[in-house]
Amino acid sequence: MSGQLSADIVVIGSGIIGSLAARRLAQQGASVLILEAGPRLERARVVAAFRNSPIKGNWMAPYPPSPWAPHPIYVPQDNGYLKQAGPYPYPAEYIRAVGGTTWHWAAQAWRLVPNDVRIKSLYGVGVDWPLSYEELDPWYQEAEEILGVAGADNTGSPRQHPFPMEPVAEPWSMRRFRERLAPAYPVVANTVARNSRGYDGRPACVGNNSCQPICPVNAQYLGINAVEAAEAAGAKVVPNAVVFRIEHDAKGRIAAVHYYAPDKSEHRVTGATFILAANGIESPKLLLLSASDKYPNGLANSSGMVGRHLMDHPSTSLTFYADEELWLGRGPQSPSSINTLRDGAFRSQHAPYRLDFTNISQVLNVTGDLIKEGVYGAEFEKQLRWRAARQVNVKNVLEVLPNPDNRITLSAEKDAMGIPKPEAHYAIDDYTRRAAEVSKADFARIAELMGGTGLRYSAEGQFANNQHITGTMSMGNDPASSVVDAFGRTHDHENLFVCSTGVMPTAATMNSTLTGVALALRTAEHILPAKNAHAATAHSSHEASLA
Amino acid sequence: MAPEEPDSVAARRNGPVDPSRRRLLAGLLTAYTASLIPWALAQPAPHADRGAFTALSAILVGRQALDAAQATRLYDALAAAHPNFPADVQALLTLLNERHIDPQQLQGVLDGEHSPLAPLPRQILGAWTLGVVGSGEGARCVAYETALNAVIVADVLKPPTYAYGAYGSWASKPL
Numbered sequence: 076m077s078g079q080l081s082a083d084i085v086v087i088g089s090g091i092i093g094s095l096a097a098r099r100l101a102q103q104g105a106s107v108l109i110l111e112a113g114p115r116l117e118r119a120r121v122v123a124a125f126r127n128s129p130i131k132g133n134w135m136a137p138y139p140p141s142p143w144a145p146h147p148i149y150v151p152q153d154n155g156y157l158k159q160a161g162p163y164p165y166p167a168e169y170i171r172a173v174g175g176t177t178w179h180w181a182a183q184a185w186r187l188v189p190n191d192v193r194i195k196s197l198y199g200v201g202v203d204w205p206l207s208y209e210e211l212d213p214w215y216q217e218a219e220e221i222l223g224v225a226g227a228d229n230t231g232s233p234r235q236h237p238f239p240m241e242p243v244a245e246p247w248s249m250r251r252f253r254e255r256l257a258p259a260y261p262v263v264a265n266t267v268a269r270n271s272r273g274y275d276g277r278p279a280c281v282g283n284n285s286c287q288p289i290c291p292v293n294a295q296y297l298g299i300n301a302v303e304a305a306e307a308a309g310a311k312v313v314p315n316a317v318v319f320r321i322e323h324d325a326k327g328r329i330a331a332v333h334y335y336a337p338d339k340s341e342h343r344v345t346g347a348t349f350i351l352a353a354n355g356i357e358s359p360k361l362l363l364l365s366a367s368d369k370y371p372n373g374l375a376n377s378s379g380m381v382g383r384h385l386m387d388h389p390s391t392s393l394t395f396y397a398d399e400e401l402w403l404g405r406g407p408q409s410p411s412s413i414n415t416l417r418d419g420a421f422r423s424q425h426a427p428y429r430l431d432f433t434n435i436s437q438v439l440n441v442t443g444d445l446i447k448e449g450v451y452g453a454e455f456e457k458q459l460r461w462r463a464a465r466q467v468n469v470k471n472v473l474e475v476l477p478n479p480d481n482r483i484t485l486s487a488e489k490d491a492m493g494i495p496k497p498e499a500h501y502a503i504d505d506y507t508r509r510a511a512e513v514s515k516a517d518f519a520r521i522a523e524l525m526g527g528t529g530l531r532y533s534a535e536g537q538f539a540n541n542q543h544i545t546g547t548m549s550m551g552n553d554p555a556s557s558v559v560d561a562f563g564r565t566h567d568h569e570n571l572f573v574c575s576t577g578v579m580p581t582a583a584t585m586n587s588t589l590t591g592v593a594l595a596l597r598t599a600e601h602i603l604p605a606k607n608a609h610a611a612t613a614h615s616s617h618e619a620s621l622a
Numbered sequence: 623m624a625p626e627e628p629d630s631v632a633a634r635r636n637g638p639v640d641p642s643r644r645r646l647l648a649g650l651l652t653a654y655t656a657s658l659i660p661w662a663l664a665q666p667a668p669h670a671d672r673g674a675f676t677a678l679s680a681i682l683v684g685r686q687a688l689d690a691a692q693a694t695r696l697y698d699a700l701a702a703a704h705p706n707f708p709a710d711v712q713a714l715l716t717l718l719n720e721r722h723i724d725p726q727q728l729q730g731v732l733d734g735e736h737s738p739l740a741p742l743p744r745q746i747l748g749a750w751t752l753g754v755v756g757s758g759e760g761a762r763c764v765a766y767e768t769a770l771n772a773v774i775v776a777d778v779l780k781p782p783t784y785a786y787g788a789y790g791s792w793a794s795k796p797l
Contacts, residue, residue, distance in 0.1 A: 122783055129754045129761035131782075151758045244790035271789070282786030284779075291783050404779045406792030436779055442751050442771040446744050449729025452658070453684035455747070456774050463775055464796075 080313070082108035084602070085332060085346035086574075087318050087361065090175025091588060092595045093352025094301035094310075095221060096574045099599040101308035108344065109305065110316040110334055112144035112353070113172035118299070121178065121289045132439055134179050134288035135168055142491050143337040144171040144317050157356070158486040158498035165501035167387070168542045169354055173314050174298035176354065176542070177588065179288040181409035182295045184224045184268040185585035186215050186232035190418045194581060198422040200506065201476045201581045205552045205561035208233075214593035221304070222296040222592070223274040226266035230414045243271045243280055246406035246434050248467070251399065253411065255524050260413045260517070262432070268296035268589075269407055284436055286408040295407075316342070319494050321349070321365040321374055321571070329374075329571045335492055348570045348602055352595070355385070355544035355577035359483045360497045362548070375548070375565035375573075380558050382484055384477035384546035386582035389503055389538030390431075391511045392470035393518035398526025400464040404436025416517070417584045426474040426510035429584045430517060437466040469521055470533075471514040472541060473507050474584050483547055503538055511538070543587045548577040550594075563598035572598050647673050652719040661686050671708040672697055674715045675746075681718065681725055682743055683750050683770060692750075692768055699755040699764045700745060711746075714739045 082105075086097045089111035101107040116138075124137035133150040140146045140154070146169055147157040157167060169176040190197055192204035192211075216236050218224075225240040242264035245253070253262035269286070270279045280294040290297065302312060316334040322343075324330045331345045351358045359382035363373040373381055413430035421427070441462040450458055475481075486498040515532065522530055533539070551557025554566035559578050565571045574595035576587040648656060648663045650673050656663060662680035675697045679688055701707045717723065717739070723731055732740040749755050751774075753765030766772070772781045778796050780786050 126766050126783060127763050129756070129763040131766075151761070244793045246792045247795055250793070279789040281789060282780075282792045283783050284786065285782040289783070292785065400796060402778050402796040404782070405786055405796060436782055438771050438775055438779060439752075446748050446751065449733075449743065450726075451682045451684065451728055451743060451747065452725030454726060455682075455684055455751070456770075459751075459771060459774050463779075 079343055080108055081345040082106040083347050084350065085110065085344055086350045086352055087332060088175065088353035089173050089302050089312055090352060090354065091177045091298040091301045092574050092591045093350060094298060094305045095592055096350055096352065096595040096599045097310045098301065098305035098308045099596055100603055101305060101310040103603045103605060105603055107310035109310055109312045110318055110344065111173045111312060111314050112317040113314065114141050115173040115314045116178065118289065122291045125285065125288050137288050138170050138172065138178065140171065143315065145490050146171045156496055158488060158496055160498050160500040163502045165499035166540055167356060167544055169356065173312060174302050177298040180588065181286050182268040183265055183409055183586040184219065184222055184589040185266050187583045187585060187590060188231045188418045189233065191581065191583035194422060200423060204580050205550055211593055214597045215589065217596050218589055218592040222268040223270055224266060224268050225271040227264050229263050230266060231417055240271045240274060243267060243269050243407060243410065246410050248401035248403050248434055249411040249432060251401055252432055256521060259520060259524060261415060262411050262413055265409055265412055270294045280407055282406045284404050284408055317492055318361060319364060321361060323367065323374065323568065327568055329568050339492060350572045350574050352574040355547045355575055356483050356497050358573060358575055358577055359547045360485065363485050364495065375558050375567045375571060377567050378555050378557060380549060380556065382547050383479040383482045384549050385481040385483055385501060386475045386477060386545040388472045388541040388543045388582060389475065389507060390470040390472055390541055391533045391538060392468055393522060394466065394468045394531045395522045395527035396462065396465040396529045397467050401467060402464050403434050403467060404438065406434060408433065408435045410434050424509065425513055426507045427584050428471040428473045428510055428514055431470050431472055433468045438463045441466060469518060471511065472584050473510050475507050475582050476504065477546055477549065477581055478504065543582065545576050545579045545582040545587050548573045548575060549580045550578045551580060562601040563594060572602065574598050647677060650674055650677050650715065654722040655681060655719050658725065674711050678711055678715050679746055679750060682747050685770065689768065692765060695764055696749045696755065699762060700749055703756040703760065704745065710739055710742050714742055
């Protein structure tokens with residue numbers, strides 16, 4: 076064992092959520108250390124890696140895993156990191172690197188709708204959250220102001236204060252959807268962490284249309300922005316620090332964490348308070364790995380719920396040709412959606428969903444299709460232009476209910492560092508499948524209103540995954556059925572908190588990052604109150620856990 | 623935005639046509655294949671293998687002009703990825719010369735006859751249009767901004783990662 080580090084607050088994971096919790100705590104004067112398993116990346120190198128990649132349709136290609144901190148890769152071959160126990164595959168993607176998975180995201184920064192946190196009471200399904208939408212509102216606002224969120228008030232999520240920025244300019248393609256689907260479907264601007272004007276030293280979007288895998292110009296807020304903000308506030312980041320064990324003392328308080336450097340040298344980090352923020356798969360993995368004589372089922376796991384209630388957002392979709400030239404690919408990738416199906420009495424019968432339109436350039440896909448079809452000669456160019464101008468896609472984003480059988484466990488297989496790999500147990504139940512069936516009528520109607528031809532529905536029973544890893548360390552008031560309390564503190568360990576989309580008790584229909592950030596800011600306030608905390612937090616009990 | 627005329631780069635690079643080279647490429651074609659690509663007769667053909675590749679490429683991608691430097695890079699990459707590549711290119715060109723196969727029917731004919739040349743047209747089209755040679759873990763990116771799928775739509779779209787234009791410029795009608 077060599078080297079010893081110590082801090083008031085030790086954060087495991089440098090993604091957008093952990094880093095923004097770290098930033099807030101550092102701003103309050105705490106010493107903060109962030110341990111990140113993966114390496115530091117440079118934006119320009121990621122851009123170059125994408126341009127030079129032979130598999131541009133695979134957005135993970137510019138983010139190759141490091142041998143000491145592997146993450147799942149499926150193209151051109153499954154690297155076998157996330158083991159699949161079935162019955163339905165859960166091919167989650169995430170990035171283990173400084174800044175985490177939001178290096179590549181569409182920057183959709185949604186709030187929930189108020190009823191999302193009360194679906195048990197209202198609809199008899201899932202569980203209620205241990206806090207209300209109204210309690211979340213100020214934390215959403217704080218998160219939106221940090222990220223720089225652009226949006227409008229017509230998405231079903233109420234707010235007390237205005238968005239930091241007006242919505243990003245609507246691409247022509249989305250304007251035509253909006254005009255032609257009205258009044259049957261209101262098409263509205265997505266709420267996004269993308270600049271519609273210069274904001275916080277970052278420029279307005281210039282339409283590079285590569286939000287995924289990488290925004291080249293820093294117009295979209297990424298985890299690396301959060302890391303840099305945390306560092307500016309005084310936090311220290313240790314990259315390539317693969318935490319493999321959380322150590323507790325005789326009283327059950329966390330005393331230290333242990334990490335491997337890439338050379339497998341072992342390091343011990345002590346602290347007063349620990350925040351686990353390594354995403355909804357790596358975090359439960361670490362809790363399970365840290366089993367001891369006192370906690371044989373893993374830390375924070377007296378309920379047996381660590382790793383359970385794994386959720387995401389599966390999607391089915393329709394691709395078709397509109398009867399006019401729309402030329403997807405001008406402007407950002409994810410500009411607009413239909414939000415009217417996110418809530419309703421039907422939730423007692425089937426999942427709610429959002430309908431999302433892509434504005435990703437269709438050129439790559441169309442080229443692949445034409446090559447596959449063997450279209451040669453002058454017809455190739457003609458078809459490429461015709462299809463690239465007209466091909467469009469609408470997908471649903473379906474809620475999955477919390478089910479204890481959907482879970483992350485430890486695989487018997489180990490990675491190169493000798494650490495057990497995570498294993499996913501996953502199924503998509505009838506509640507979600509019924510909604511996929513219902514949404515087909517929406518797809519058909521949308522295609523009809525757009526004069527659609529060449530309709531191609533995604534294969535029956537096949538769902539695409541959206542990488543919104545949720546659940547696995549759910550929050551709740553009852554220590555027997557949840558892992559953390561309403562402030563993210565583990566029920567079992569006084570000084571161990573979880574900041575992650577993994578604490579969300581239900582997945583709702585919205586990309587989970589903003590909710591994860593809002594909850595993390597609330598956790599940070601609970602650990603160490605800000606000097607100028609907003610009024611809404613006056614109702615919460617504050618607690619300084621610093622030694 | 624000021625879209626670049628798609629062929630302008632190729633035209634500049636090809637420069638003035640050398641009549642002796644024109645004859646060389648034309649000499650690889652029959653009247654039928656020459657009729658498919660009258661413009662391509664003016665393409666440079668440094669030697670027979672590369673000339674056959676240029677001619678076959680022109681037939682498959684149906685373009686008015688092909689960038690000579692890119693042709694060289696793609697040929698080298700394809701020849702490195704597929705050992706029999708030069709001979710296969712010659713064989714497929716000969717097939718087209720002799721049997722007067724319509725490019726639209728080509729894949730069907732090759733597949734129907736279980737021809738060993740069946741994968742070749744897709745390899746060449748993929749190289750030109752995606753800029754990618756090889757497959758799976760052996761795939762290589764040889765071109766991106768100058769791959770034909772970017773060039774063909776360059777009056778409307780920029781390749782992803784390149785700025786479309788000033789903020790909001792995407793709100794207008796594309797064409």
